[in-house]
Amino acid sequence: MPDGNFRLPRFSSRCLPVWQRNAQVWIKLSGPSLVGNFGEPLFYLLALGYGLGSFIGEVDGLPYIVFLATGIVCSSAMNTATFECLYSAYTRMKVQETWAAMMAAPLNLDDIVLGEVLWAGTKSLISATAILLVASLLGLVHGWQAVGVLPVAFLLGCCFGAMALVVTAISPSYDFFLYYFTLVITPMFLLSGVFFPLDSVPEMVQVGVQLLPLYHIVEVVRPLMTGRPLEGVFGHLLVPLLYGLAAIWLALGLLRRRLLI
Template sequence: MSEQDPRADTTTAPAAAGGHAAATPRQRYPQPLLPRNLRNWMMVWYRNYMVWKKLAIPSMIGNLADPMIYLFGLGLGLGLMVGQVNGVSYIAFLAAGTTASSVMMSASFESMYSAFSRMHVQRTWEAIMHAPLTLGDVVLGEIAWAASKAVLSGLAIMLVAGALGYAQMPGALLALPVIVLAGIAFAALAMTVTALAPSYDFFMFYQTLVMTPMLLLSGVFFPLEQLPEGVQAATKVLPLAHAVALIRPLMLGRPSEDVGLHLAVLGAYAMVALVVCLMLLRRRLLR
């Protein structure tokens, strides 16, 4: 009798202590990969919410500190030198860009550091998947939770800007659906990085090589028209640039252009990144 391939996925396992068979990876992680239904992921979202609620105030302060520093530090300081940009004060121009960038930052950090802790360090995902939930339920719940935190961050900055007269309220609230879609897209992209990360240090590559250039080249701090034509063409593939292009006109009370294109790009990023991260996580967790 030939020796069995150790990589084979067998349906039987040696008896463990107490006479119970040891669970194989496919038995531990329910199938199919996709969400089992339209409700299960909400339980994952609710579990994360209940944990976050205990530290809600420090968490919100941490998420808002960085964008607020950019908004008031650059907006008030540099704004005195720049004056107006595209017919509005620089701080009003920056407030809309900061709203979009805070969505990216909040969704990305939640999907990377916090989700990685639950998946790899605390093994919360493994515990959840012993219930009748699939990996798809868990990942969709994590992405929805990261997007929810991104909406809180973006909405908070929008309300502050509106209270100070830097955003046209209540019309600016029409940007909320865009913030939700952008949050999902950035959360799904970051979850793909989490699926590949061997440790927390890996996330620095994504922050330095992807998030920082996107922050500087997407029209957050200055109009895209100031960039060379070749760079302007490259920004058309950046999801943050499309989010800024949708959020800024709504916050400034101006008509939006190419709405369908911007929404399609953000939607495509969300869908493709979701599929890719599911495939990568399946391979990681079932190997």
């Protein structure tokens, strides 16, 4: 029997109230959230950038703290979106039943999934804005073309938000998320060129990392922040875009199977 749950998503502007609801909750609780958005990257940059950087010197022709700042914009945005669509989305689905309340109104799962994904993109955008501000105050950003990082961070957030929703859709509990963090997010975080250039790892690993979205985002964000020429932007952005679209389709199918029974 063909599974009708995996039919293509049907998107509309009905996703906006879902996004708006999440945004309003965030505004209410934005104090601790913003401290995290500014504080964590700041301490990373100070400790690793200056501390470790004084031993390392230059990496890839850049002072280590600059190299690191360009990577941390990406990894923080990834973590923000991932957390949002794992723990927070799971809470809205299972604990608070926010989604059930929405589905009794004229909203369906298609709207909810798209709203959540756009919200994850927005949270990544907020995170990237905070780090760009910190980095530019520390004098680590080269020129106004760095603003181009913001739409890229939004795309990154949507991509990782959608991927996290796939995990949420099949998760029996919060504990299950550790698998995804340990087996997917952490290796990507460590190997995608955030802390050191990709060419310092074995070729097999390089090929694997290039199949994953974070590396390609870093490859676009680094030249945007350092004023270097952009190369192969289209190809690099295509990877997270495809991951994001495929993950939206898969997450929606799995959620329909889980919730519309």
